[in-house]
Amino acid sequence: MILKALCDYYDHKRASMPGFGTKNVEISFVIVIDKEGSFVRFEDMRDEKKKRGTIFEVKRPEVRSSGVNPNFLYDNGGYVMALPDISKQPKKAGIEKIKQDAFLQRIMKALKKDPQNEILMSLTSFLSKYESPGIQASMQQDSLWDEIKTNSAKNFSFRIESDLEIIAEKKELIRLDNDLQQSSDPEMTCLITGEPCHPVELTAATMIPDSKSNAKIVSFQTSQGYDSYGKSKCYNAPISPEAEFKFSTALLHLLRPDSKNKFSISNRTFLFWSSCTSAETQDVLEQGLLSLFGSRDVSPDYGIEKIRRLFNSIYSGQLNISDNDRFYILGLSANAARIAVSYWDEMPLKDFAKNILQHFEDMEIVDTRLDKKPYSGLYSIVVSCISEEKVSDCKSKMPELITKSIFSGTPYPTNMFLGCINRLRASKPLTITRAAILKAYLNRRKDNQQKITTMLNPENTNPGYLSGRLFAVIDKAQRQA
Secondary structure, three states: OHHHHHHHHHHHOHHHOOOOOEEEEEEOEEEEEOOOOOEEEEEEOOOOOOOOOEEEEEEOOOOOOOOOOOOOOOEEHHHHHOOOOOOOOOOOOOHHHHHHHHHHHHHHHHHHHOOOOHHHHHHHHHHHOOOOHHHHHHHHOOOOHHHHHHOOOOEEEEEEOOOOOOHHHOHHHHHHHHHHOOOOOOOEEOOOOOOEEOOOOOOOOOOOOOOOOOOOOOOOOOOOOOOHHHOOHHHHOOOOHHHHHHHHHHHHHHHOOOOOOEEEEOOEEEEEEEOOOOHHHHHHHHHHHHHHHOOOOOOHHHOHHHHHHHHHHHHHOOOOOOOOOEEEEEEEEEOOOOEEEEEEEEEEHHHHHHHHHHHHHHHOOOOOOOOOOOOOOHHHHHHOOOOOOOHHHOOOOHHHHHHHHHHHOOOOOHHHHHHHHHHHHOOOOOOHHHHHHHHHHHHHOOOOOOOOOOOOOOOOOOHHHHHHHHHHHHHHHHHHO
């Protein structure tokens, strides 16, 4: 269900995502060669601060767990130029030469399929005579050689002199390699699409904060005594290459650093998206949720009333949505081996907007502060209920449970209420946020017959409510005294 929703999201956002078999990859250096395969110069593709390279849409990187497995037409300095990584101790003598040979052999396979391809002929010519004294001397005399040696872990690619594109981003060469990579394994049924396919053996890494670089949302342990019917790796649950590419690319798109479809709370990363085709509604949804769940309170110029109107427009249908538009929320957490799914929910977009509006109503309270902050964000709510100074230091599941209750419209977690009470018992001030938390929790309890309003309710005869009124009178008298 999760993977199918991610595949649908890729189809919906196809125009803003890499095409099949490709990925946006950072390239730091380009080796310029001529048509005869001779070295011309190095080009530095990094930014002014020498930290980030230029992004190119190239052949998707290979899944590496161990051994030698080169990328197509680009890779780090070890594969492209047989350069040692100065930050690591080599595990095997001469491993760089082995890597470069594997890099060349993959290109040679593509050349055999298209023997008249002039670009591949030039590239294989350069790599074949790479160790010749002439090429080595030309490279070492280049002004960038010292930078090249110290950055061998960065990605390198090639460009033919007078060509505007680097070789690795040429679509016709990528399609050529895609044809060579077709599996010869027997056909199975893809569990995502239901179509016959030659399943993938491994899935791509989709790391999240605090996870390992090779962490995945779908992975299988092998040779552990419980391989299903003798099927190892991804053959336990067959997935077609197209479906695997779609869900992993969509996941990486949602996780990108500048994504407006994610927020983090404690050690959880939440991703959200909708099936709505209206760009206006998408912008409203992203802006509203970022404001609600961002790390800071909503700014005065983007207050609670504006956000409320946005979600009212979704719920009432004033924005361009249909009854079939759905909202999806995916919670992920990192563990030692892989990425764990900590939360998943999907619902009609109108129902989601209704739940957000209900959260506004439950947390609404008369604000007596001078700055008149319109709303306490998720971080402020969590901080008001925990003993830790930072939400990131919180070890309990309280932040995740609060988030789930907001999205699903269910009662707020008991530990939120108890945490708030404990903070008050520890002589912490009764802030506007803590008062709103107590009101919201009690109003969502199913056994609470009479709701607590934002203003005084003289008709409420609940003993606790009356005691609170009496305490407020005594507190005010003490303040005035």
